[in-house]
Amino acid sequence: xxxxxxxxxxxxxxxxxxxxxxxxxxxxxxxxxxxxxxxxxxxxxxxxxxxxxxxxxxxxxxxxxxxxxxxxxxxxxxxxxxxxxxxxxxxxxxxxxxxxxxxxxxxxxxxxxxxxxxxxxxxxxxxxxxxxxxxxxxxxxxxxxxxxxxxxxxxxxxxxxxxxxxxxxxxxxxxxxxxxxxxxxxxxxxxxxxxxxxxxxxxxxxxxxxxxxxxxxxxxxxxxxxxxxxxxxxxxxxxxxxxxxxxxxxxxxxxxxxxxxxxxxxxxxxxxxxxxxxxxxxxxxxxxxxxxxxxxxxxxxxxxxxxxxxxxxxxxxxxxxxxxxxxxxxxxxxxxxxxxxxxxxxxxxxxxxxxxxxxxxxxxxxxxxxxxxxxxxxxxxxxxxxxxxxxxxxxxxxxxxxxxxxxxxxxxxxxxxxxxxxxxxxxxxxxxxxxxxxxxxxxxxxxxxxxxxxxxxxxxxxxxxxxxx
Amino acid sequence: xxxxxxxxxxxxxxxxxxxxxxxxxxxxxxxxxxxxxxxxxxxxxxxxxxxxxxxxxxxxxxxxxxxxxxxxxxxxxxxxxxxxxxxxxxxxxxxxxxxxxxxxxxxxxxxxxxxxxxxxxxxxxxxxxxxxxxxxxxxxxxxxxxxxxxxxxxxxxxxxxxxxxxxxxxxxxxxxx
Numbered sequence: 001x002x003x004x005x006x007x008x009x010x011x012x013x014x015x016x017x018x019x020x021x022x023x024x025x026x027x028x029x030x031x032x033x034x035x036x037x038x039x040x041x042x043x044x045x046x047x048x049x050x051x052x053x054x055x056x057x058x059x060x061x062x063x064x065x066x067x068x069x070x071x072x073x074x075x076x077x078x079x080x081x082x083x084x085x086x087x088x089x090x091x092x093x094x095x096x097x098x099x100x101x102x103x104x105x106x107x108x109x110x111x112x113x114x115x116x117x118x119x120x121x122x123x124x125x126x127x128x129x130x131x132x133x134x135x136x137x138x139x140x141x142x143x144x145x146x147x148x149x150x151x152x153x154x155x156x157x158x159x160x161x162x163x164x165x166x167x168x169x170x171x172x173x174x175x176x177x178x179x180x181x182x183x184x185x186x187x188x189x190x191x192x193x194x195x196x197x198x199x200x201x202x203x204x205x206x207x208x209x210x211x212x213x214x215x216x217x218x219x220x221x222x223x224x225x226x227x228x229x230x231x232x233x234x235x236x237x238x239x240x241x242x243x244x245x246x247x248x249x250x251x252x253x254x255x256x257x258x259x260x261x262x263x264x265x266x267x268x269x270x271x272x273x274x275x276x277x278x279x280x281x282x283x284x285x286x287x288x289x290x291x292x293x294x295x296x297x298x299x300x301x302x303x304x305x306x307x308x309x310x311x312x313x314x315x316x317x318x319x320x321x322x323x324x325x326x327x328x329x330x331x332x333x334x335x336x337x338x339x340x341x342x343x344x345x346x347x348x349x350x351x352x353x354x355x356x357x358x359x360x361x362x363x364x365x366x367x368x369x370x371x372x373x374x375x376x377x378x379x380x381x382x383x384x385x386x387x388x389x390x391x392x393x394x395x396x397x398x399x400x401x402x403x404x405x406x407x408x409x410x411x412x413x414x415x416x417x418x419x420x421x422x423x424x425x426x427x428x429x430x431x432x433x434x435x436x437x438x439x440x441x442x443x444x445x446x447x448x449x450x451x452x453x454x455x456x457x458x459x460x461x462x463x464x465x466x467x468x469x
Numbered sequence: 470x471x472x473x474x475x476x477x478x479x480x481x482x483x484x485x486x487x488x489x490x491x492x493x494x495x496x497x498x499x500x501x502x503x504x505x506x507x508x509x510x511x512x513x514x515x516x517x518x519x520x521x522x523x524x525x526x527x528x529x530x531x532x533x534x535x536x537x538x539x540x541x542x543x544x545x546x547x548x549x550x551x552x553x554x555x556x557x558x559x560x561x562x563x564x565x566x567x568x569x570x571x572x573x574x575x576x577x578x579x580x581x582x583x584x585x586x587x588x589x590x591x592x593x594x595x596x597x598x599x600x601x602x603x604x605x606x607x608x609x610x611x612x613x614x615x616x617x618x619x620x621x622x623x624x625x626x627x628x629x630x631x632x633x634x635x636x637x638x639x640x641x642x643x644x645x646x
Contacts, residue, residue: 042613120616127601128625132632163501290526290562293590304562311565400543402501403558403569405529416532416556420539427626431530431558439593468616 044104044116047085084108092121096199096454099464103441103457110449115442119435122468130428134394135161138425139231142415145430146466147228148191151177151184151220152408153430154233159314160404160417161235164397165369170361173237174315179250179353180223180232181315181406182346186257187216188409189339189346192461193264196336199458200277205267212260215253222249235395236370237363247354254347261343269337278333282444282456285330292443293436296411297342298460301327301334308407320352332452332459339409339461369395394423410434410461434466493519495570496545506570507548513572514582517557520568521587525559528588531595532556533574533602537628544573551575553604557584574604583609601626 085108092102100121106114130141142157143150155177162169194209217227222243224230232239243249268274284294286302299306307324309317325341327334363370371390372383399421405414414431437460444456490497495508495516508516534554536542544550553574560567574581583606584591595606596615603624606612614621623630 042615042619120614120618123616125625128632166501291589293528293588293594295527295529306562311562312567400500401534401556403503403530403556403567405567412529412560414530414558416530416558418534426539427534429530429532429556431532435593435597436529436590439590 042118042120044087044106044114044118046087047106085113090453092118096457098195098457098462101438101457101462101464101467103453105445105450105453107450110451112445112448112450112453115445115453117438117441119438119464119467122464124469126469127427127429130425132424134423135235135397135425136390136394138428139234140229142428142430143229143231144465145432145469146408146410146413146434146463148188148463149184149409149413150229151180151233152406152413154231155181156404156406156408156413156415156430157417157428158233158235159406160402160415161397163402163404164400164417164419165235166398167236167364167366167369169237170364171316171358172360173362173364175353175357176238176242176362177233178315178317178320179242179350179357180220180238182349182353183216183219183250183253185346185409186343186350187213187220189343190216192339192409193336196458196461197268199454200274202267202274205264208260208264208267212257215256219246219249219253222246234363234370236366237361239363241362250350250354254350257343257347261340264340269340275333278336278455278459279331280329281332281448281452282459283329283331284440284444288443289330289440292439294411294440296407296409296433296437297335297338298437298440299411300325300338302330303328308405308412312405314404314406319356320349322346322349332455335459335461342409396421396423397425405431408433410463410466411437430469432466432469434460434462434464435469438462438467492568493523496548498543498545500543504568506568507545508570508572509548510572510574510581513570514584514587517559517570517584517587520559520570524561524563525568526562527560528557528584528591528594529560530556530558531584531591531598533598533604533626535602535626535628548573553579553602555581555598555604578605579603580605580607582607585609600624603627 085106087104087106090103090105091097092100097103102118102121104116104118105112126141126145130138133141138157138161139154142153145153190209190213194206194213197203197205197209220230221227223246224232224239284298284302286304289299289302289304295306303326305324305326308314309322310324322345325338325345327338367383367386367390371387372380376383377387397419399419401416401418403414403416405412407413411433412431413433416427416429416431417425418427420426440460441456444460445453448456492504492506493516494512495506498505498507506516532555534556535552536550536554537552540550542550551573553576555572555574557570557572558567559570572581581604583595585595585606585608592609592611593615595609596612598604599606599609599612600614600617601624613619617625
């Protein structure tokens with residue numbers, strides 16, 4: 001027996017210790033030259049398995065603020081023992097997570113201590129796909145990222161391509177884009193109001209929100225042919241002109257909405273239960289929001305009047321008047337109120353667009369970039385060739401790299417585009433607002449109740465297609 | 470937009486100011502009206518810190534590009550192209566302005582300093598770049614995959630990572646069973 005034991009050989013403890021020592025001493029150096037895969041756990045680790053420095057640093061698992069920025073290092077309940085806390089999973093399949101968001105939450109009783117969003121369940125490699133699609137096809141790809149504001153995605157991609165092409169759009173194309181973007185902002189915010197209401201226990205709001213959103217989507221269907229994923233805004237302009245009676249359609253939406261918004265006000269804004277449920281919940285400060293790269297309503301709820309439409313105008317936003325809505329506290333209620341009032345501001349902008357909509361081309365007249373009208377194809381050989389070349393080979397874009405950003409309903413939506421002079425992007429990266437905004441969750445949820453966690457998730461309005469791409 | 474032939478060498482990027490100027494210790498180019506800084510790998514962190522001190526409060530984006538198939542690109546004289554590039558977008562709010570920082574990252578180490586100590590919001594973005602591009606960030610507190618599964622091998626956005634195709638069958642394919 002002893003000889004067998006000896007021949008198997010008990011594991012020598014010395015190399016193990018040496019390994020541990022190496023990792024503990026130089027975790028960074030360990031990465032250099034390491035294997036091409038990392039099996040590091042993405043999950044929230046137990047309190048006992050997390051080293052004290054990290055525990056001290058982390059206010060939530062994702063936000064490990066540097067010491068100087070952290071609110072109060074003594075506030076981090078480092079003394080809490082592992083027996084008193086419990087890590088639970090929320091999602092990825094949970095109705096309140098708006099898709100496939102998974103949160104690992106450490107609870108002490110009902111109080112949230114640490115949170116870590118675990119994402120990637122909807123990752124479909126769209127940035128890689130974009131490298132294999134021509135610029136003409138790219139819109140079909142990006143529109144599927146943030147599926148609640150598809151037109152914003154198309155617009156930022158088209159604007160990046162146009163910047164590389166150095167072309168200027170005819171005014172009508174610009175204003176059509178603005179019209180569609182603002183209507184899309186309305187529909188996206190209505191969707192937020194609906195889901196936010198549902199998450200906080202008001203199922204009537206869910207029906208109201210979806211009902212009003214459907215008005216906008218019906219208009220989109222008339223213009224683009226599809227309710228979602230339109231591929232309507234394309235490099236060089238838009239895919240088609242507005243239908244003849246578009247003005248009446250838009251006006252009928254604008255007539256209905258203000259009254260309905262008043263109803264939401266009655267239902268929520270002045271209602272004591274709603275206010276108790278949302279006021280002072282999920283607070284984030286201005287400094288934290290900026291440090292965490294949060295944009296959109298989350299940043300504005302902290303009192304920072306940062307809206308790319310006003311601060312770095314694109315399209316023709318410098319020619320319309322609107323107010324940037326800001327909050328004061330940075331809580332769930334502020335984020336709700338900001339979105340509700342942004343719908344009102346968008347209505348104001350759409351009214352101005354209706355007055356200012358110029359006549360003319362809805363896309364640039366350059367057969368190398370935009371297809372010739374369908375009627376021309378029957379009578380002109382040249383038009384037929386252009387049409388054929390455009391949809392088989394696409395158009396080439398001069399080599400270069402450019403970053404363009406617009407204000408989507410969720411914040412700064414950016415497109416970083418690298419062209420190598422061919423017909424397909426060499427690299428296309430979308431700066432997704434939801435992706436960055438999710439980092440705020442651990443901060444907002446810390447110290448709150450697990451019941452409020454649902455309200456906080458809802459108030460960040462994440463779109464998981466945008467997060468995971 | 471004068472040619473559709475892919476063989477013709479593309480024209481260089483539109484730039485102004487051929488005289489090399491410097492901002493925050495890094496060479497500056499202007500591309501399509503956008504200011505781009507090109508710090509060296511060693512000076513990268515200092516450049517970003519200098520920009521932060523200058524008022525660039527928010528880091529909106531960190532991304533990476535793999536220039537494996539296209540080593541030639543527009544860079545100011547003195548900056549040598551490497552395989553990888555990390556691209557950082559910073560925003561200053563008052564007055565509103567943007568700056569883009571492009572740093573060349575040589576392989577095989579493909580390691581660059583993490584911005585996490587300056588901008589905590591870069592944590593998820595740097596994890597994404599690591600996950601999809603395989604660029605490592607020294608000093609990052611939690612450099613794990615974020616979009617791909619934990620046990621995934623390889624980094625999908627690298628140019629030598631095949632996209633995968635299902636071959637199109639023009640004749641009747643043999644039955645699978």
